[in-house]
Amino acid sequence: MAKEKKVEQITDMEVDFAQWYTDICRKAELVEYASVKGFTILRPYGYAIWENMQNIMDGMFKKTGHQNVAMPVLIPESLLKKEGELVNGFAPEVAWVTMGGSEKLEERLAFRPTSETMFCDHWHNVLQSYRDLPMLYNQWCSVIRWEKTTRPFLRSREFWWQEGHTIHETAEEAQAETEQQLRCYADFFENVLAIPVVPGRKTDKEKFAGAEATYTVECMMKDRKALQGATSHYFGDKFSRAYDVTFTGRDNKLQYPFQTSWGSTTRMIGAVIMTHGDNNGLVLPPKVAPIQIVVLPIAQHKEGVLEAAASLKQRLTDAGWRVKMDDSDNSMGWKCAQYEMKGVPLRVECGPRDLENGQCVLVRRVDGEKVTVKLEELETAAAEQLELAQKIMYERALKNMQDNTYEAHSLEEAKQLQQEHGGFIKTMWCESLECEMKMKEEGGMSSRCMPLKQEHLGDTCPICGKPAKKMIYWGIAY
Amino acid sequence: MAKEKKVEQITDMEVDFAQWYTDICRKAELVEYASVKGFTILRPYGYAIWENMQNIMDGMFKKTGHQNVAMPVLIPESLLKKEGELVNGFAPEVAWVTMGGSEKLEERLAFRPTSETMFCDHWHNVLQSYRDLPMLYNQWCSVIRWEKTTRPFLRSREFWWQEGHTIHETAEEAQAETEQQLRCYADFFENVLAIPVVPGRKTDKEKFAGAEATYTVECMMKDRKALQGATSHYFGDKFSRAYDVTFTGRDNKLQYPFQTSWGSTTRMIGAVIMTHGDNNGLVLPPKVAPIQIVVLPIAQHKEGVLEAAASLKQRLTDAGWRVKMDDSDNSMGWKCAQYEMKGVPLRVECGPRDLENGQCVLVRRVDGEKVTVKLEELETAAAEQLELAQKIMYERALKNMQDNTYEAHSLEEAKQLQQEHGGFIKTMWCESLECEMKMKEEGGMSSRCMPLKQEHLGDTCPICGKPAKKMIYWGIAY
Numbered sequence: 033m034a035k036e037k038k039v040e041q042i043t044d045m046e047v048d049f050a051q052w053y054t055d056i057c058r059k060a061e062l063v064e065y066a067s068v069k070g071f072t073i074l075r076p077y078g079y080a081i082w083e084n085m086q087n088i089m090d091g092m093f094k095k096t097g098h099q100n101v102a103m104p105v106l107i108p109e110s111l112l113k114k115e116g117e118l119v120n121g122f123a124p125e126v127a128w129v130t131m132g133g134s135e136k137l138e139e140r141l142a143f144r145p146t147s148e149t150m151f152c153d154h155w156h157n158v159l160q161s162y163r164d165l166p167m168l169y170n171q172w173c174s175v176i177r178w179e180k181t182t183r184p185f186l187r188s189r190e191f192w193w194q195e196g197h198t199i200h201e202t203a204e205e206a207q208a209e210t211e212q213q214l215r216c217y218a219d220f221f222e223n224v225l226a227i228p229v230v231p232g233r234k235t236d237k238e239k240f241a242g243a244e245a246t247y248t249v250e251c252m253m254k255d256r257k258a259l260q261g262a263t264s265h266y267f268g269d270k271f272s273r274a275y276d277v278t279f280t281g282r283d284n285k286l287q288y289p290f291q292t293s294w295g296s297t298t299r300m301i302g303a304v305i306m307t308h309g310d311n312n313g314l315v316l317p318p319k320v321a322p323i324q325i326v327v328l329p330i331a332q333h334k335e336g337v338l339e340a341a342a343s344l345k346q347r348l349t350d351a352g353w354r355v356k357m358d359d360s361d362n363s364m365g366w367k368c369a370q371y372e373m374k375g376v377p378l379r380v381e382c383g384p385r386d387l388e389n390g391q392c393v394l395v396r397r398v399d400g401e402k403v404t405v406k407l408e409e410l411e412t413a414a415a416e417q418l419e420l421a422q423k424i425m426y427e428r429a430l431k432n433m434q435d436n437t438y439e440a441h442s443l444e445e446a447k448q449l450q451q452e453h454g455g456f457i458k459t460m461w462c463e464s465l466e467c468e469m470k471m472k473e474e475g476g477m478s479s480r481c482m483p484l485k486q487e488h489l490g491d492t493c494p495i496c497g498k499p500a501k502k503m504i505y506w507g508i509a510y
Numbered sequence: 511m512a513k514e515k516k517v518e519q520i521t522d523m524e525v526d527f528a529q530w531y532t533d534i535c536r537k538a539e540l541v542e543y544a545s546v547k548g549f550t551i552l553r554p555y556g557y558a559i560w561e562n563m564q565n566i567m568d569g570m571f572k573k574t575g576h577q578n579v580a581m582p583v584l585i586p587e588s589l590l591k592k593e594g595e596l597v598n599g600f601a602p603e604v605a606w607v608t609m610g611g612s613e614k615l616e617e618r619l620a621f622r623p624t625s626e627t628m629f630c631d632h633w634h635n636v637l638q639s640y641r642d643l644p645m646l647y648n649q650w651c652s653v654i655r656w657e658k659t660t661r662p663f664l665r666s667r668e669f670w671w672q673e674g675h676t677i678h679e680t681a682e683e684a685q686a687e688t689e690q691q692l693r694c695y696a697d698f699f700e701n702v703l704a705i706p707v708v709p710g711r712k713t714d715k716e717k718f719a720g721a722e723a724t725y726t727v728e729c730m731m732k733d734r735k736a737l738q739g740a741t742s743h744y745f746g747d748k749f750s751r752a753y754d755v756t757f758t759g760r761d762n763k764l765q766y767p768f769q770t771s772w773g774s775t776t777r778m779i780g781a782v783i784m785t786h787g788d789n790n791g792l793v794l795p796p797k798v799a800p801i802q803i804v805v806l807p808i809a810q811h812k813e814g815v816l817e818a819a820a821s822l823k824q825r826l827t828d829a830g831w832r833v834k835m836d837d838s839d840n841s842m843g844w845k846c847a848q849y850e851m852k853g854v855p856l857r858v859e860c861g862p863r864d865l866e867n868g869q870c871v872l873v874r875r876v877d878g879e880k881v882t883v884k885l886e887e888l889e890t891a892a893a894e895q896l897e898l899a900q901k902i903m904y905e906r907a908l909k910n911m912q913d914n915t916y917e918a919h920s921l922e923e924a925k926q927l928q929q930e931h932g933g934f935i936k937t938m939w940c941e942s943l944e945c946e947m948k949m950k951e952e953g954g955m956s957s958r959c960m961p962l963k964q965e966h967l968g969d970t971c972p973i974c975g976k977p978a979k980k981m982i983y984w985g986i987a988y
Contacts, residue, residue: 066582067631068619075636076577076647083578099554100561104544105621105652106605111545127584128609129621132656132667133602141546143607143621154546166669174583178610189610190582220881317942406555411547 040373042490044311049255056305057184060314060374070182070189074298079372080322081301082192083334086172088224089194089296090341092216098168098196103150105173106141111149114276118148121241121490126424127189136205138160143176148242148267148293151197152275155289159199159278166209175364185302186259187510193297199277199289203268206290210266213294214247217262225300226253226317226425227307229261230456232481238470240293244268246431250480250505253306256454258480258507262296282292302510307429313390314375315397317425318418324412326376327357328367330383340387344380344410353418372397377421378414396421398428437505442494446506447475456480456507460500462493477506518851522789527733534783538852548667549662552776553850559779560670565651565670565936566702566797567774570694577644581628583651584619590627593752599719600624603655603832620961621654626720626745626771629675630753638687639677639758643767644687648674663862664737664781664988665854671775677755677767681746684768692725695740703778704728704795704903705740706787708934708983710959715946718771720843722746728983730911731784732930736958736985739781742776780988786876787906791852793876793904794898801891803836805847808842808861818865822858822888829889831896850875855899856892868980874899876906884969915983920972924984925953934958934985938978940971943959948973955984 042055057063062078065071072084090100106129113119127143130136131194150171159167174192182188194455196213200206214231221227229249239246243265252261271279272288281287318324325348329341338359345357356376358367371379375397382392386404392404394413398421405413436455440446446457457477461467468479482502493500520533521706535541535707540556552560568578584607591597605621609616622628629647630678637645652670662667669770672689679686692709699705702935707727717724731735750756750766760763784795796802803826807819816837834854836845849857853875860870862884872881872891876899914933918924924935933954939945948958960980 034856065630066628068586069583070583071582071584073582073628073632074580079579080577082580088747099558101554101557102552102560102652104546104549106546106549106655106668108546126611127607127619128610130608131604131606131618133604140609141605148546150551154542154551158542174580176583190584192580293896307679369595413715 035084042373045254045309051313053306054184056309056314056367056373060283062301062314063184065446070179070180071091072184072188072190074192077322078301081304081320081345082314084320085300086194089220089345090149090172093194094167094213096168096216098198101169101171102146102173103144103154103171105144107144107147107149109140111153111358112142112150112203112390115242115271118233118242122146122177125179127176127178132190136201145174145175146293146295147171148197148271149275152271152277152291154274155199155277159277159279159289162201162282162287164199164391165206165279168196168198170194170196185299185305191297191299193295196292196294198292199272200291201281201289203290206268209416210247210264210292210294213292214249214264217249217264217294217296220296221249221251221261222426224317224319225304225307226304226422226429227261228426228430230433230481230483232483232505234263234481235463235468235479235504237465238479240265242267242270245269246325248481250456250507251303251307252436252456252507253303253510255306255307255430256432256436258428258456258509259299259303259306260480260509261300262294264294265292266491267291267293269368275336288359308425309375311455312369313373314427316375316377318377318422321375321377322354323356323371323374323376324354324377324418325380326371327355327380328364328371329357329359330364330381330386332359334384336387337382339382341382343381344392344407348380348414351414353414378417380410380433391395396424398424437487440494441490443471446471446494447476450475450477450506450508456505458487458489458503458505460490460496461502461504462496462498463492463495463501464498466491468495471506475506476508478509480505480507480509520789520791520851523732527540530787530789531780532662532714532785534787534851540779540792541662545740548657550660550668552670555800556721556779559782559794560776562798562800563702563778565671568650569696569766570698571648571674574646574678574690574694575712579649580651581622581649583622583763585622585625587618587620588698588839590620590822593720593749596720600717603657605654605656605739608911619783622651623653623655624771624773625649625673625767626675626749627753628677630749630755630769633677633755634753637677637755637757637767640760640765643757644676644678644683646674646676646687648672663777663783669775669777671773674770674772675724677750678769679757679759679767681768684746685744688723688725688742688770688772691770692727692742695727695742695772695774697949698774698903699727699729699739702795702797703782703785704900704907705739705781706904706908707912708959708961710961711795712741713941713946713957715793715943715981716957717817718743719869720745720748726959726986728926728934729781729785730914730933730985731781731988732787732910734910734914736934736987737777737781737784738958741770743876744772745769745771748849749829764984785979786903787853788958790847791851793903794853794855796855796900799853799873800832801849801852801854803834803856803858804854804897805833805858805860806845806849807835807837807843808859808864810837812862814865815860819860822860822870822885826858826892829892850874856895858888858892862946874902876902885900917967918972919968921949921953924949924955924972928953928955928986929986932986936965936967936981936983936984937972938968939980940974941979941980942968942971942974942976945971945973949984953984958983958985958987
């Protein structure tokens, strides 16, 4: 007899979105809290999602000529301090190593909050001629930022990320790299994670400490809050000058290279949860799902069912999918709920009657739609359903973003729209910090970005009435 | 005209082995020193070797059911101290974080020197029933051990590694896991890195702090010194008890699981350099070489040569190899020296005369042997040459190890053999710490391992004359 195992319940997102989110993180076994305050553990299922993200992104980076390296995790304070803006931006969040073994260190060492300084220090040592350029590096690692409040994936004292760091002969090449990597992120979000994004430029207030320009891909979660997906920075030659990175140019004179950096983190898993999840749990985009298809035999004690299910599993595995068959003695109800919680994109059910009819049933996680398919068409049908799932997920997320993007022509209207609907509020803007601060303090919204695709909504800044320079998105962000 | 670029020279290994080693590390662009004392940077070429090692090992681990996770990098002192032997073993080498932002921490946090404690803490929280067992985890990360003297890859304050951690229902299962992972390492060393190993058990003196038993694969370098390749540990239920990790057993009673851990590090790159390298530089085993085949067009300005070389490159790439074509304007002499320095296993040369004759020349890095092959047989010939290169590398290393393993029947003889020849000295042993210390102090050798394949060399311990229990290997180790 099937053992009745309790199906774990999660809070409805309409009741308490934050609790719903935490419930998924725990019940889908993505993360667990550690004994170190503010730190999290990526459990096998959560880490497997991250691994899939890494594999795909790493391939994209390598295709455009980037190479992976490993830099030291500790940065001497004096090195970190050479560039003033960067250190001011990160100093309040740095964890310091002050003891090595039983000895007090002469100089304390920062656990990297980001590695621009180490890369510059390395380039200072190895860069010689324009022939060595560009240097296109990337690093997969964890960093620490000593945050006060933390939430799984979204804000954690330690998080896992990739940080790309490049130097180029000319400003134009470095700018092109910054834009290329932004497009790479947009591509990854939209075509892999099925999350639509608004690519744009950050305001000076919101840009990365020390950068000349920061670009971002902004997403909208199901609760209509904004989430910064990934960022790409252009530094000009500011760090080169601070760290004395030089090369002999084509004119035989010493020159400073131009620099970029770009990063994306495990917070993308948070974005996936809050973009696609529902009250039954996680909904994973097929390309990053650790299990893409789960095969569940129905009435598996009946003759031939288990063998048939195993053969379906094998065929789907041979077709290149990540497949699991669950022939445990848990009930069918529990199994369905379990794989829904874990967000497995496609479920294949096959019981005695299906087999008699030479068919099986495919169930899409995203909308629960069932399709009966002939056994001989399994591979094609599964591929179609997974592609369709990806499409439906993207379109739903896009609709959520489009339906919740509002145009405002006064601070009051912007504020009211945000309070009533949430989402992105787009307005014109004069580019002054004053107006940005006013929107923050009175409207309760931070600037998200100045979209690359600009629209003309009017001639004046709705906050101060002065001539407008840019169209900008505002929102409440994670 | 071809530009004459200077070929970098390295010290001959017969003149100064240590300097030869460091020269290769630098000139093959594997590592660079960082501004942080005792820390190194893995440069793109060095990191690419590590990535290839990671990919292959990770596949091996996953095939036997292991899952990757990410644990916090910082460990509270109180947590680290719960198991006395472990903390005593590692305390002198721990780097401590004492400040977070501008605040002094209430409890200092250790940068992980190894993660047994974090895994136990996690299992304490999540393990419930025997149905959850085994838990087979692995983590790829960096660790810090505050060493006094450092050398690239061999001893560095930060190094990159994988640490496997598993818990099991029974002691037998955990012991089997320990042995399985040791065999996995032996397989990786012999069949991937082309490095023969002596698998065996460490003495109590040399075992991992807190382990009940430590197993190792020991290798011999070209200077006849020993290098510990990778280790696999059995903990019994010692840590489970110290960290209160329990599960409900089949008898419905609370039980302690049995634990293992096993690790291998970037020092394997050091082992590759010192096992296979020669006075022209690095010699890489084909399976981990970032570039497996380099195609060099001869007289590339002549009509058709570049196109032909490009087509060879494409064919070899399509056959699944990692291939580079170098059509830069550097001289042929410089290019050959450069790719020899970098240890590229196979060079393909093609010039106008070769093309006229419908052939090209393959040159093996390991012994410089040249083979002329018909163009249409390129793929088969390349595969054969790479397989042959792997075989030659392994056999040469095996011969070095066999030729330099000596049998001794007294401490004096052991000492003399070591002084005259270096290498492994095998003797019988009574298993007393006293005799082990005596061999260390008077013979200048540490115990390497008690090989799994035991031989009977006599009945008594040659050091104290008491009855012998084991055959043991001694050597001078990195």
